[in-house]
Amino acid sequence: MNRKHHVRAFAGLTVFALVAASCGSDSDSSSDSAAPAATDAAVEETVADTEPADTEPADTEPTDTAAPDGGEGFVALPPPTGDPIVIGMVNTEGSPGLDFPEISIATQAAADFLNEHGGIGGRPIEMEFCKASGAPETSQACAQELAGKGVELVMLGLDLFPGYDTFTASNIPVTGVLPILPGDYTANALFLGGGNTTTTAAMAAFAQENFGATTAGIVSADNAGANGTEADLKKALDAAGITYVSIKGGDNETDAGFQGLMSQATADDPDVLFSLYADAGCIGTMRGRVLLGIETPVITTAICSSAEVIDVVGDDAVGWYFIGGQTERVGTPEAAAFDAILESLGFTNSTELGLGALGVTGLLTLATIANTMAAGGEDVTGASIFERLGASDDLVNWPEGNALTCGAATTYPTICNFTFPIATYVAGTGIETVPGFEALDTTDFLP
């Protein structure tokens, strides 16, 4: 169970960034959740209050985000007519506590959508799914199975122990959206997101660039996953020259327990707080901060900007900043594609995708790359997509349109994306991108 919790936490960092980036937060800013009386002071606080003194934009300008899939987006493309490309996916499903079928389901929906709208570089997609159970031997068996089925390219779902050696021996290139364990950072693979490593670097970068922070408090759970994230954050803070005090809480804290954590983390009046809690922890820490009258800004992950959290806490989220969060996109080609996929699944809300967002964004990013290659007259194969991605300095991810620069950080050769948007909660409005932080570069702060 703990492992699942950790995996969900890892995944959550990226997933909500991806969903938020494509559709933005769909939290209802008019939520009628009754905020505690003690929230009054915090409700007064607005983004303007926490605007940085130095309003220079972040180092990295956002790449042109207009339809990275080309002009009017996928929805305008005709059905593909080339030879099918077989893409394999290994995903963990079916074990109690380790069951993520939503990734396979959403990936198949994305493939179905692409097969109506341009395919992958003009080639229709045939997905081959293999279920791992979270045990190394099942991942290995999946690698063997997909190799036996002759897939051209593998896109990992949530696979804890990918069979990299088998894929390499079979000349099958491996891509993924989310590196999970340390081995993923040095494997023969390319990941479209950076997972914890880049997220924690973004936290340190934002604290320094937006708040000029020199001191910080950290609150996090005391479990293997959270401790790993905390270790990454500490390294990033060291790189940023920020001193910190770290307070460890439990996995099963009550709201009162979260008050204790927030109280202790702000005992020395730090410039910023970092919260590594997710789900219930988001709610508990947000409420605790307000009830204790703490005004120190808090930086956390986009998982805390989900509709489930914001609907419960309402304006208690004022003063919180979310790595990977972004203003809702409306009327863009990316939003249109996302909406079409959501509709095919019977969803009306992007958060209903859950971890399935990994599959959608991953496959549509690969399609964006392949379409760029096809437009340039290049052959589109699994190997050529992988090679092009690995050597690229001109490709962008979907839907954000941020540069894909695999290996830009030599210590993390498998990571291809090092930028994050940063959002905050604005009373009466909801989740909004912090001006100047549409694409914050994290490379200088990587642990």
Next chain:
Amino acid sequence: MTDYLFFILLGTGAGAIIAAFGLGLVVTYQGSGLVNFGYGAMATWAGYVYAELRQGAYPFPIPGLPDRYHFGGDVGIWWAFGLALLTAALMGLLVYQLVFRPLYRAPALAKVVASIGLVIVFTSLIERRFEDNAGLRVDAILPREPVTIMEGVTVPRDGLWLVFIVGLIAAAVWASSRYTRLGLATKAAAGNEKGAILLGYSPQRLAQASFVLASLIGALVVILASPMIQLSSGVFTFGYLIPALGAALIGAFTRVWPTVVAGLAIGLVQSSFTKMQVDFSWFPQYGAREGLPFLVIIVAMVFLGERLPDRGSVAHFRMPAIPPAKVTPLSIIVPVGVAVVGLLVLDPLWRGAIMTTTIATVLALSLVLLSGFGGQPSLAQ
């Protein structure tokens, strides 16, 4: 000192949950001789039932039936409470009748395995029935406005209320075990099951009653605590059950008040760790909070192990005879040879199958060594 009082009092809610779970484990053990590892998971399901009823639906746990019956809106706190507690009582009854009663004469290890099976069943049920909304949060039930105990010590009052309620439940259980016929019969059967039968009491009925009562206690506390802590499949199933096992061990699985006090103390001490980790350089950087319940369990086993009761039973289960292993060169060479040749010549799918089989074989052999030869069950295998 004021600072520490603040942090200790912040742990009252958690302590009350642990105390109540410990009490439920004691009630179950007294009535049935079982340590029910599925206790937290069962209580969690009842908590979900309450939360879902407040959203206008009743979730059915049986695969094949419709997921839910929709009432069309919040059924209100009292109906939700009543239906959730009724569900908990029924669940306790059915779990005993369908799972543990058939294992009445089975060895203790089989009962442990069955209770762990319950954990898997209820955890999976929650994840299936609440796939998109597993992290349910319910509106406050107990008063939660902050209360100032003394200057600098202002804490939410819901934790204090929960302590009070758990105290009342414990008092009721203690009194009923001393002054009611059912309680006395249960205690008697725990000490001498054959004697209870001779007096006309059915051990199965007493066990059944204990399952129902324990299930009600767990459900009540989870429902009351759910506004303080988001419902999830793991938090009550594991997070509070493990310290509750420590508390029940302190109470030797028989005594109400030592169990309740130990459970409350674990919660309070865990909460004080939030401050201790900063104040004391020697304090462990990692694992102290989660390690405390295990420390309690180890200490209880070392110092109280001899006094832990072995519940009386009329069942004398004989372990099956184990035939001598007939290991011959051929029985080793043939399968190993087939596996090696298969790995070299077969396609990837079969190679994967051979590898999986080999790993499973090694795991099975380790279990044979530990459980078969050593007689030691291991849940960590």
